[in-house]
Amino acid sequence: MPKLLSGAAIVFKALEDQNVDHIFGYPGGAVLPIYDELKNHKTIKHILARHEQGAGHAAEGYARSSGKPGVVLVTSGPGATNVVTALADAYMDSIPLVCISGQVPTHLIGTDAFQECDTTGITRPCTKYNWLVKDVNDLAKVLHTAFEVATSGRPGPVLVDIPKDIQFKKGTYSFTKKKIAKNSSKSAKKKVSEKELDQLIAMMKKSSKPIFYTGGGVINSGPNASELLRELVSITGFPITSTLQGLGAYPGDDHQFLGMLGMHGTYEANNAMHDCDLMINIGARFDDRITGKIDEFSPKSKKVHIDIDPSSIGKIVKVDLALVSDVDIFLSALIKRFKEKNKNFIDVNKENIAKWWKQINKWREKKSLNYRASDTIIKPQHAVERLYELTKNQDTFITTEVGQHQMWAAQYYKFNKPNRWMTSGGLGTMGFGLPAAIGVQIANPGKLVVDIAGEASVLMTMQEISTAVQYKLPIKIFILNNQYMGMVRQWQELLHEKNYSESYSAALPDFVKLAEAYGCVGIRASKPSELDEKINEMISIDRPVIFDCLVDKTENCYPMIPSGKAHNQMILGPEDENKKISEEGKTLV
Amino acid sequence: MAKSKSAYSEPTKLGKLDHHIIVVWVDNEAGVLARVVGLFSGRGYNIDSLAVAEVDKLKHLSRITIVSIGTPEVIEQIKLQLRKLLCVHQVADFNRSDPNILFRELALFKIVSSPKNQEKVKKACKKYNSVILDKTKKSFVIQVTALRREIDQLTKDLKSLGLVSVSRTGAVAMTRGAEILK
Numbered sequence: 001m002p003k004l005l006s007g008a009a010i011v012f013k014a015l016e017d018q019n020v021d022h023i024f025g026y027p028g029g030a031v032l033p034i035y036d037e038l039k040n041h042k043t044i045k046h047i048l049a050r051h052e053q054g055a056g057h058a059a060e061g062y063a064r065s066s067g068k069p070g071v072v073l074v075t076s077g078p079g080a081t082n083v084v085t086a087l088a089d090a091y092m093d094s095i096p097l098v099c100i101s102g103q104v105p106t107h108l109i110g111t112d113a114f115q116e117c118d119t120t121g122i123t124r125p126c127t128k129y130n131w132l133v134k135d136v137n138d139l140a141k142v143l144h145t146a147f148e149v150a151t152s153g154r155p156g157p158v159l160v161d162i163p164k165d166i167q168f169k170k171g172t173y174s175f176t177k178k179k180i181a182k183n184s185s186k187s188a189k190k191k192v193s194e195k196e197l198d199q200l201i202a203m204m205k206k207s208s209k210p211i212f213y214t215g216g217g218v219i220n221s222g223p224n225a226s227e228l229l230r231e232l233v234s235i236t237g238f239p240i241t242s243t244l245q246g247l248g249a250y251p252g253d254d255h256q257f258l259g260m261l262g263m264h265g266t267y268e269a270n271n272a273m274h275d276c277d278l279m280i281n282i283g284a285r286f287d288d289r290i291t292g293k294i295d296e297f298s299p300k301s302k303k304v305h306i307d308i309d310p311s312s313i314g315k316i317v318k319v320d321l322a323l324v325s326d327v328d329i330f331l332s333a334l335i336k337r338f339k340e341k342n343k344n345f346i347d348v349n350k351e352n353i354a355k356w357w358k359q360i361n362k363w364r365e366k367k368s369l370n371y372r373a374s375d376t377i378i379k380p381q382h383a384v385e386r387l388y389e390l391t392k393n394q395d396t397f398i399t400t401e402v403g404q405h406q407m408w409a410a411q412y413y414k415f416n417k418p419n420r421w422m423t424s425g426g427l428g429t430m431g432f433g434l435p436a437a438i439g440v441q442i443a444n445p446g447k448l449v450v451d452i453a454g455e456a457s458v459l460m461t462m463q464e465i466s467t468a469v470q471y472k473l474p475i476k477i478f479i480l481n482n483q484y485m486g487m488v489r490q491w492q493e494l495l496h497e498k499n500y501s502e503s504y505s506a507a508l509p510d511f512v513k514l515a516e517a518y519g520c521v522g523i524r525a526s527k528p529s530e531l532d533e534k535i536n537e538m539i540s541i542d543r544p545v546i547f548d549c550l551v552d553k554t555e556n557c558y559p560m561i562p563s564g565k566a567h568n569q570m571i572l573g574p575e576d577e578n579k580k581i582s583e584e585g586k587t588l589v
Numbered sequence: 590m591a592k593s594k595s596a597y598s599e600p601t602k603l604g605k606l607d608h609h610i611i612v613v614w615v616d617n618e619a620g621v622l623a624r625v626v627g628l629f630s631g632r633g634y635n636i637d638s639l640a641v642a643e644v645d646k647l648k649h650l651s652r653i654t655i656v657s658i659g660t661p662e663v664i665e666q667i668k669l670q671l672r673k674l675l676c677v678h679q680v681a682d683f684n685r686s687d688p689n690i691l692f693r694e695l696a697l698f699k700i701v702s703s704p705k706n707q708e709k710v711k712k713a714c715k716k717y718n719s720v721i722l723d724k725t726k727k728s729f730v731i732q733v734t735a736l737r738r739e740i741d742q743l744t745k746d747l748k749s750l751g752l753v754s755v756s757r758t759g760a761v762a763m764t765r766g767a768e769i770l771k
Contacts, residue, residue, distance in 0.1 A: 125627055309673070
């Protein structure tokens, strides 16, 4: 007969057996027994957020940058509802999170008790799965299943709701690390057949305009998948483009890389996607920001889709060859097959795709990421470029908020390694970057972590800077401050007759003083000439820094595919679009 | 510049819609029906009818039969999305016109009318395995089992003959012959 443990102790036993070393949370009435137990488990460190949403995003940043699941602990009612945004965010971007929430005691469920809400009901559509544990003897199994679900297949968030009486009750715990490992290896990884691989290779041989279109699935598959992707691209000689989430899987400065594709992707990437005759999608999901108008999406190509999630295949775009597989397993099988049967593919095929590369280089000559430089005002693109140049010599981790600054970060910061780029792509959560940076710094002590932020986004979760100060996490909040919700302003300029309805932030705080009030360092840059020096100063400070970078207020994010347009109908810049915001327009706040 | 003021692309033309019967075997655990039904409503799938009950007491398995309408792509998505749920053991899908599948729905009709009309109702229901479950001078309750569209038609026809209340179970399905779905 195994020893009886309290529900709260079972929670920690399970976390220990899952090798969890950090949890992000916020206490409250319905989780007090779990918080009481915390002191008995020295290997698990609790990071106290300032808001449950912050705890959730921090756990996401932790997971994204470490490859391990993030663990969140919140109380019932408002604790649980506050974490919903982070769960929905993790669900969209396939980030493994295990959220443990307290619940009112079993006998009070359904009585509108204090701080009661239907947590499993509320989180059902934004988790992979969730559980309400009503018997303490189910608790251990549920927790281990939760980790298994969160991390297997297409990763995602799960939630375990534990009523307070269950946390007190005694129950059995009969798991061992060995048993858990055995269980998780049982979930068989599907292999792609040789026949399917040969079919794909045949398509690749036949193609004269091929392209790899890769996404977050490569990152989620682990660092080895990124290594294999580099090998595949190099032995085929094909061009490659990446989604927002996939950045870093392939080196951003390599000549075969066409840059990011999609709504704010490069001219060459989007035109290559439109004109290609073979599109090989590895771990991406044909998101609407990528495809634009579906009817005109890459009309002449054969499409191959490799995804671990069968429901992602054929959801948006019909494909000619569907392969359900983990990216790592698929890539190693494909490369092996290439080496067995098509050793000198690249040399034989060179001629075949030479014209294609010529065309791509022609598109490249458009230099779609060019912008009008200025020596009087800091251009946001320039700020990101300088940040990149001054941080690329060290292993830097970048998080972002959501909006123009996010796109500029994606366009101008070149990533060379996976897990270095944490951004909210699917849900587009403003306020993601600051707490995410906290989680990234926890998982990567000693590394440089920068949140490229907008002033509107960062104010949504600003309170978390207090967490960074408490745990001495030297994260850098690099705010591209244009006083507008820039992306909203851009859409209003282009599509709503410059009616800047509610997109101007009056009464912004003084970010330097705000930094000081929180007990960290504030830096402001307003002239291009001082930018480098101030960025270097920021990097050199071993404390949290809020960097207020005052940038051009009217800059738009280009290139851009307008809504309802195809990939080959991009707007390249202000020359294409008669812009300029009048003084009158600016006052329409 | 596009006239559209949406940040999203425009909808493409819808494909051909088809009726499908989707059968799902699930663990009979708390919230399982909410999970399945929530998947449909959350993703904008259609539910024409729904029948659910536990079919295996020992294994706590329930069988859910859902009649849905959608394009072939949507029906495929429904199946794939359902299969991702931990509580789902198996998903089967039949086109309504599949001759190898039996579909039946049970309906109860309450009729309040004159003896003459009562006779008419009984006659109309006869070929649908009708059974009278309750009878008073003025009224009776009749049970029929038939296809959905037959019950649709009956409901319409009986309106003028004193039909005051209808209760329907939603379709259930089973394969013909010795084979089973599972």
